[in-house]
Amino acid sequence: MQLNRLTDTYTLQNGLQIPVIGFGTWQVADGEEARKSVLSALEAGYRHIDTAQAYENEQSVGQGIRDSGVPREQIFLTSKLRNPVRGYEETLAAFDESLRLLGTDYLDLFLLHWPRPRAFHDNWEHMNAESWRAMETLFEQKKLRALGISNFRRHHIDALLKTAKVAPQVNQIRLAPGETQDDTVDYSREKGMLLEAYSPLGVGRIFEVPQMQELAEKYGRTIAQIAIRWSLQRGYLPMPKSITPERIRENARVFDFELSADDVQRIADMKGVVGYARDPDDIPF
Numbered sequence: 001m002q003l004n005r006l007t008d009t010y011t012l013q014n015g016l017q018i019p020v021i022g023f024g025t026w027q028v029a030d031g032e033e034a035r036k037s038v039l040s041a042l043e044a045g046y047r048h049i050d051t052a053q054a055y056e057n058e059q060s061v062g063q064g065i066r067d068s069g070v071p072r073e074q075i076f077l078t079s080k081l082r083n084p085v086r087g088y089e090e091t092l093a094a095f096d097e098s099l100r101l102l103g104t105d106y107l108d109l110f111l112l113h114w115p116r117p118r119a120f121h122d123n124w125e126h127m128n129a130e131s132w133r134a135m136e137t138l139f140e141q142k143k144l145r146a147l148g149i150s151n152f153r154r155h156h157i158d159a160l161l162k163t164a165k166v167a168p169q170v171n172q173i174r175l176a177p178g179e180t181q182d183d184t185v186d187y188s189r190e191k192g193m194l195l196e197a198y199s200p201l202g203v204g205r206i207f208e209v210p211q212m213q214e215l216a217e218k219y220g221r222t223i224a225q226i227a228i229r230w231s232l233q234r235g236y237l238p239m240p241k242s243i244t245p246e247r248i249r250e251n252a253r254v255f256d257f258e259l260s261a262d263d264v265q266r267i268a269d270m271k272g273v274v275g276y277a278r279d280p281d282d283i284p285f
C-alpha cells in the first residue's frame with residue numbers, strides 16, 4: 001500500500017477510515033502538557049489521537065482538540081476502558097465520563113485496555129463479555145464508531161469472540177523494532193483486525209540501539225523516523241508519543257523515503273533491543 005501523508009488512512013473491516021499514524025498520550029500530564037502536545041500534533045497535521053481513561057488526561061486532550069480549531073469529525077479519537085472497570089452498566093457509565101471529559105459526543109474507537117485486569121483475574125472472560133455488550137450498545141447508539149481491544153493474545157481473543165456480536169476492529173499491542181509478537185499479529189489479522197503499534201519507539205529505548213543509528217545514517221533520517229517508517233512498512237499503525245513540538249513534527253516526516261525489504265527484516269530481527277511486552281495474564285494492575 002502506497003502511503004503519502006499523515007492523513008492517509010487504513011480501512012477497518014467495518015469500512016471506517018483510520019489515519020495511518022496515531023499520536024500517543026501515555027505519560028503526558030493532564031493540564032498544559034497534554035493540551036499543548038495535542039495542539040502541536042494537530043497543528044503538525046496528525047488527525048488521530050490515542051488516549052485512555054488510565055492516562056488521566058482526557059480533559060486536557062479534549063481541550064487541545066478544541067483549541068486547535070480542527071473540526072471534531074476530522075479527528076479520529078480513541079480512548080480505553082480503565083482496568084478496574086468491567087461490567088455492562090459500569091462500562092456505559094465510564095464511557096459517558098470519557099465523553100464528558102473529552103468534551104465530545106462520540107468516540108471513533110474505544111478499547112478494552114487489558115484482557116485480564118487484576119480486579120477480575122478469575123472471571124475476566126465474563127467481565128470482558130459484559131463490557132463488550134455495553135460497547136455494542138454504544139455502537140448501536142452511534143456514540144462509538146468502532147470497538148477494539150488492546151494487549152489481547154490468541155486465547156483472550158478466542159474468549160471474547162465466543163459472545164461478541166460486533167467484531168473487534170483493532171488490536172493495539174506493543175510493536176517495535178525487535179518486538180513483533182508474530183503469533184498475536186497473525187491471529188489478529190486472521191480475525192480481521194488492524195494492528196496498532198504502541199510504544200513504537202520502545203518508550204524511548206530505541207535511541208540507544210547502535211544498529212538503529214547505523215540505519216539512520218544509511219538513510220539520512222533520524223532513528224525515530226526509521227522506526228516509524230518500519231512500523232508502517234510492516235502494515236502496523238504506529239502511534240508515537242512526544243511532548244516536544246520539533247519531535248512531533250519529525251515523527252510525521254516519514255512519507256518521503258522507503259526502507260529496503262532487507263532492512264525491514266533486519267529491524268524485525270533485532271530481538272529484544274527495546275525489551276518485550278508485559279504478559280497480559282500477569283499484570284499487577
Ligand SMILES: NC(=O)c1ccc[n+]([C@@H]2O[C@H](COP(=O)([O-])OP(=O)(O)OC[C@H]3O[C@@H](n4cnc5c(N)ncnc54)[C@H](OP(=O)(O)O)[C@@H]3O)[C@@H](O)[C@H]2O)c1
Nearest residue numbers: 024025026198199200201202203204224240241242243244
Ligand atoms: N494500549 C496500551 O497498553 C499502551 C501501552 C503503552 C503505550 N500506548 C500508546 O502508545 C503511545 C506511544 O507509546 P509510548 O508512549 O510508550 O512511547 P514511544 O512513543 O515508544 O516513545 C516515547 C518516548 O520517545 C521520545 N521521543 C519521541 N519522539 C522522539 C524523537 N523524534 N526523538 C527523540 N525522542 C523522541 C519521547 O520523548 P518526549 O515526549 O520527551 O519528546 C518519549 O520519551 C502511548 O503514548 C499510548 O498512546 C498504549
